[in-house]
Amino acid sequence: MGIDFQLILSNLSHPPILFFFLGMIASFVKSDLKIPEPLPKLFSLYLLLAIGFHGGVELRKTGISHEVVYALSAALFMAVVVPIYAFFILRIKLDVYNSAAIAATYGSISAVTYITAVTFLQTLGIEPGGYMVAALALMEAPAIVIGIVLARLFAPKTEDNEFSWGEVFKEAFLNGSVLLITGSLLIGVISGEEGWDTLKPFTKDIFKGMLSFFLLDMGLLAAKRIGDLKSAGFFLPPFAIIVPVLNACMAIVIGRLIGLHPANTFMFAILSASASYIAVPAAMRLSLPEANPSLYVPMALAITFPFNITVGIPLYYYLIAKTNKFIPVLLEIP
Amino acid sequence: MGIDFQLILSNLSHPPILFFFLGMIASFVKSDLKIPEPLPKLFSLYLLLAIGFHGGVELRKTGISHEVVYALSAALFMAVVVPIYAFFILRIKLDVYNSAAIAATYGSISAVTYITAVTFLQTLGIEPGGYMVAALALMEAPAIVIGIVLARLFAPKTEDNEFSWGEVFKEAFLNGSVLLITGSLLIGVISGEEGWDTLKPFTKDIFKGMLSFFLLDMGLLAAKRIGDLKSAGFFLPPFAIIVPVLNACMAIVIGRLIGLHPANTFMFAILSASASYIAVPAAMRLSLPEANPSLYVPMALAITFPFNITVGIPLYYYLIAKTNKFIPVLLEIP
Amino acid sequence: MGIDFQLILSNLSHPPILFFFLGMIASFVKSDLKIPEPLPKLFSLYLLLAIGFHGGVELRKTGISHEVVYALSAALFMAVVVPIYAFFILRIKLDVYNSAAIAATYGSISAVTYITAVTFLQTLGIEPGGYMVAALALMEAPAIVIGIVLARLFAPKTEDNEFSWGEVFKEAFLNGSVLLITGSLLIGVISGEEGWDTLKPFTKDIFKGMLSFFLLDMGLLAAKRIGDLKSAGFFLPPFAIIVPVLNACMAIVIGRLIGLHPANTFMFAILSASASYIAVPAAMRLSLPEANPSLYVPMALAITFPFNITVGIPLYYYLIAKTNKFIPVLLEIP
Amino acid sequence: MNHACKVEIVTDAIKLDSIVKLLDEVGVSGYSVIKDVIGKGTRGIRGDDGLTELFKNNYIMIVCNEKEMNTIVEAVCPIIHKFGGICIVSDVIQRIGRTQSNPPNPRD
Amino acid sequence: MNHACKVEIVTDAIKLDSIVKLLDEVGVSGYSVIKDVIGKGTRGIRGDDGLTELFKNNYIMIVCNEKEMNTIVEAVCPIIHKFGGICIVSDVIQRIGRTQSNPPNPRD
Amino acid sequence: MNHACKVEIVTDAIKLDSIVKLLDEVGVSGYSVIKDVIGKGTRGIRGDDGLTELFKNNYIMIVCNEKEMNTIVEAVCPIIHKFGGICIVSDVIQRIGRTQSNPPNPRD
Numbered sequence A, B, C: 001m002g003i004d005f006q007l008i009l010s011n012l013s014h015p016p017i018l019f020f021f022l023g024m025i026a027s028f029v030k031s032d033l034k035i036p037e038p039l040p041k042l043f044s045l046y047l048l049l050a051i052g053f054h055g056g057v058e059l060r061k062t063g064i065s066h067e068v069v070y071a072l073s074a075a076l077f078m079a080v081v082v083p084i085y086a087f088f089i090l091r092i093k094l095d096v097y098n099s100a101a102i103a104a105t106y107g108s109i110s111a112v113t114y115i116t117a118v119t120f121l122q123t124l125g126i127e128p129g130g131y132m133v134a135a136l137a138l139m140e141a142p143a144i145v146i147g148i149v150l151a152r153l154f155a156p157k158t159e160d161n162e163f164s165w166g167e168v169f170k171e172a173f174l175n176g177s178v179l180l181i182t183g184s185l186l187i188g189v190i191s192g193e194e195g196w197d198t199l200k201p202f203t204k205d206i207f208k209g210m211l212s213f214f215l216l217d218m219g220l221l222a223a224k225r226i227g228d229l230k231s232a233g234f235f236l237p238p239f240a241i242i243v244p245v246l247n248a249c250m251a252i253v254i255g256r257l258i259g260l261h262p263a264n265t266f267m268f269a270i271l272s273a274s275a276s277y278i279a280v281p282a283a284m285r286l287s288l289p290e291a292n293p294s295l296y297v298p299m300a301l302a303i304t305f306p307f308n309i310t311v312g313i314p315l316y317y318y319l320i321a322k323t324n325k326f327i328p329v330l331l332e333i334p
Numbered sequence D, E, F: 001m002n003h004a005c006k007v008e009i010v011t012d013a014i015k016l017d018s019i020v021k022l023l024d025e026v027g028v029s030g031y032s033v034i035k036d037v038i039g040k041g042t043r044g045i046r047g048d049d050g051l052t053e054l055f056k057n058n059y060i061m062i063v064c065n066e067k068e069m070n071t072i073v074e075a076v077c078p079i080i081h082k083f084g085g086i087c088i089v090s091d092v093i094q095r096i097g098r099t100q101s102n103p104p105n106p107r108d
Ligand SMILES: Nc1ncnc2c1ncn2[C@@H]1O[C@H](COP(=O)(O)O)[C@@H](O)[C@H]1O
Pocket: D010, D011, D012, D037, D038, D039, D040, D041, D042, D043, D044, D045, D046, D057, D083, D084, D085, D086, E029, E030, E031, E032, E033, E061, E062, E063, E064, E097, E098, E099
């Protein structure tokens, strides 16, 4: 446990995380500090572009190995399974629409959580495989489709004629963040080392500064949304912590079973644990307007996100370090 | 032709160009990816500031040589001749107002095209003279005045009392982009090497990243504007490719005749080939409201710009390499 | 005097200052150059974050020495004394509300003036103590409270029931810029050298570029506000230059008396001389709506700010160099 | 009668495209849109968070004649009932534009 | 009578919170806010400078019934006299929203 | 008669300065401007592209009396015919501001 505690501390004293806290504090003391629109958008576009591009360059170096195929399959598996099991847990207390929307939120991922985890690894001198960015891109969309399918299957039939599968798929697979990260990944693959040298000062050197700035804003936002949770009752806040931890544990076991490198298992765990507060809510608001965004947005943004970047990251790291030798590797990577 | 093809390919696999394509694709598949206002403005202001400043520092190093005077005179010549000859070609099919506006568009220049060409040269290890930025600044405004003069000369006389030459000159010579690039050039000249060391990480190191981001947006915009061309008929789209190539060829011949260094001839060609989609349209909308911006904007933005940065850049480079020895140098630079 | 003149020149040929002039010129010639909202906000948030963080990292290195305590006490002293004496001078010509608002403006500070002075020192190879950023943070708020207290004390009593001290203190001590700079300072202290290495490319390398961009906008703004001063009469423009110089002189004497390092005395002088055009006006508009923002904003922004960054910086530096040996050090730092 | 009306709609930003499509079908001569509108209604406070467009409204104004107005109101009704918002109609006493000669001023 | 009105307020951006609080006390069913409004009035030109919000106005629109309208107007009056701005009331001839069934159309 | 009106103008952003100059000449007591307005009209869709202000409209609102209104409408007419846009006038039943005592409420 000692090492875990120290990991938490060292994670917490990392500038980006400290700026997140600064944002939360500013919001709690009702300061007028704010990062006006569309600057948060600038930072989030930048981070997606940079992380995608970096991943692509790395992927080009390693090529599409067996491990890549295993990792991506596992990612797809989690992206499909999580929203389904979450839906049935949520149905205990919630109606079909809200259950589907929250399930989709937790089935998808948060790129900023991923990025924060990468910088955590980097301070430990570890670099995850670039293809985990592909896993990120792959895990964003499926939960959206599954959430909507679940809502259609279980909701009382009405004369709802506005619905279109075309729009659902477009929202899921062509939303801005999926497209930007996938596109940047491909650009990284195509332009390789040479492209990397061209863009490195922009995509790498100032990266943590941009992340700090963005997390400052995320802190402001997260704290602002906490108030919305008053209407969430006693069921959802614990859900927003337990399910992520559960997902991380599943990912840790799966990652070990298929023989992923621990650093990649860690990234897989953090992806599984994270919840979407941008892409999925946007899709849900369009396709499931009956669900209440004042539930699924603050859960992901004001509970799961802060939990993951502060406690989750060192916790999952610790779990992998401790459990690794007790879980057998089923698939020996050739 | 072999080398040309490889040049095209190497140009196309350059990250900024790839981000341009990503933007176009995002727009074609109707993704909701967008770079919200005023972020594109941030990138364009940055690029103007950086390129102007860089040019100024270089100009300070070389001083105002004979070659500088020759190059600037040639630039002024093209800026005057192109809108006039283009006007009369356009009058074959179009009314006076639209002919004048399109002629001005093609007589002026596009700074981003210039910048993309510079990065192309740099990947080949060539650096054009800093004073070509002065040529850029010089070529922006004259076409605006000429376009309006042409319209006044040839349009049927009406009781149009709103028109003021003062406003025309202000729009032409004091518009934001002319002023920012000229001012930054002067600041570069004044602050020299020392100033360069101060600003280099900002104006040089992250430059290609900012360019990539901006070209992503240009891709989105260009693709969005293509639809407007439906109303343009069969005459204008070919015009938007043939006239730039023609201008580039003229510039290549002139550049050789007056003995410019091939790298500077190349920059001169790309300036002549480029068309304005910011400064000129803004001026035209004010001074020639009778012209249809849904013609001149998409021509410059959705045809000429993509053509120039993808095919034009390597093509003009190839032409210079091939023709250089067949054209005599008339003015031996002392 | 010779050296002073050269200092002014070398200060004026520094790129950030040159961009300030470019902005002013653009505004005077009525160019349409503008940095659209909220980009100026991006730059100002960035500068506060970077300067606070840098100061914190430095403060961590030096620790809280006697000199730190002395400097901060002196800062607090000036922040209290200046608005009071300025108020009574202003009462000669102005009503209570405007006197109080202008007094608060001059009692507080301008972070950008501070930053510009730091870059001036750096070009001379001098680095002020990081704790002077703490002095900056400390000097921002008190004048707000004092200005409002003065207005309450001297204004005719009315049935003004909207007023709340809670709001005043919130505006003063929790306004965005105080919070961001203080928070970033603390983050710098906590994360230390390690954090510095993480963020340096962002907070240090591109710093002067961002400052240049921001000063370009400040030049545009300052020039725009000069027109407002027509209504200010003959009393206020001289006030906006004489009082800052007076404050700087007081600070120079105090700094020497308490034995501050000349570089820190210089920063203390520039802080005392500077006037607030963001935090104080925002607070005054809320708490003293009877005061006219078209007086206190242009005074600080269009006279005092340009004066300080062009003439004031080298002048105060020169004064310190010349007077240092004539003023005794009262408190020998242990 | 060709009397001019003003229809004002405030609704979820995400439905802008649907409403614009609808207006094109109705064949109105024009409309204006203001994008950054926040507010409060039956679904609580909608304040933009700068990151997503989740809690943002749009304001759409259409100047049209009474017949068009009735068609628009009818078509917009279900959207507002499903996605929230408000739609109001008010009187216009004079209208100037390229499309239409000024309608008879009801005051005259 | 339950006739619908539209109240429009333009005032200093800094007073938005006060007005919103006030509207919540009155208990109106909703309101819409447009944040970036500039203009001119008795206090001269108010044009946003991009750096501070000092010279910025907000526009607030409230659709309500006549009784609410009177309460709002009364409550907003002192704010406008102290901080400047303008408040106007106009007629609404039809209103569609989740909260209220359409009021009787005065035209009918 | 001192009856209050509301004039609303939507036109090309580039003509804002001209219209403001014009309003100053008429001597209206104030006006409000919303800058980022997009829309559709006789000149097709005008949607801001984030880079240029080419396809952007402005919305200008003036609360004034009938006499001022007539002067404004007359002066704005040629601008709208040349540069496009729309201008509408509607009734105001109550007006509160610093400049003017409330006009007699037509309802009373
Ligand atoms: N009575 C009202 N007056 C003005 N705007 C309203 C009103 N009711 C609703 N709105 C606007 O419509 C949006 C959605 O309303 P609702 O769907 O009822 O939450 C709100 O956020 C407001 O911007």
